[in-house]
Amino acid sequence: MSYEDRPGGVAAHGSARLGPALPGFSVARFSIIAEDAVDQTATWFKGVDDEAFVWFSQTPHATTPVCEDPELMLNCSEGTILSNSSTSLQGMHLADYGYGASCDIHMRIDVDGGASFSAVCSCTQNQDNNAWGDDAADGHWGNGLEIWLR
Numbered sequence: 001m002s003y004e005d006r007p008g009g010v011a012a013h014g015s016a017r018l019g020p021a022l023p024g025f026s027v028a029r030f031s032i033i034a035e036d037a038v039d040q041t042a043t044w045f046k047g048v049d050d051e052a053f054v055w056f057s058q059t060p061h062a063t064t065p066v067c068e069d070p071e072l073m074l075n076c077s078e079g080t081i082l083s084n085s086s087t088s089l090q091g092m093h094l095a096d097y098g099y100g101a102s103c104d105i106h107m108r109i110d111v112d113g114g115a116s117f118s119a120v121c122s123c124t125q126n127q128d129n130n131a132w133g134d135d136a137a138d139g140h141w142g143n144g145l146e147i148w149l150r
Contacts, residue, residue: 025149027070030092032105032120033144037133044092045070055081056109066091083109100127120145
């Protein structure tokens, strides 16, 4: 999915309807779900700003806090979500949860280079006897992602 290749641009993703409501939202919850263990999840909270609908695009935008709590107070960093060779969810890293991981959670979408994989990458590479329940065949792809606005 990408904003660039959809007829109607961002409106195809509901921004025409939800955009006016964005000032009422202040936090987005991101939960990654392990591919082979759906009860295994990790969650981060990200500050929502007026540029929330350019997340997951190649348009540069401001960083917002990424934290472990919805009040955006605990173990925070600053991060953005930006498409390039992959779409990195900066500040969302499974090492925060004790899993061996070498980079931020990321995914590939249509505009990313080499979009041969879809879904979400944990970046765990089967470390620690595949403690994070990815499919061992590809090492880290195939996870799910839920995003909620509040």
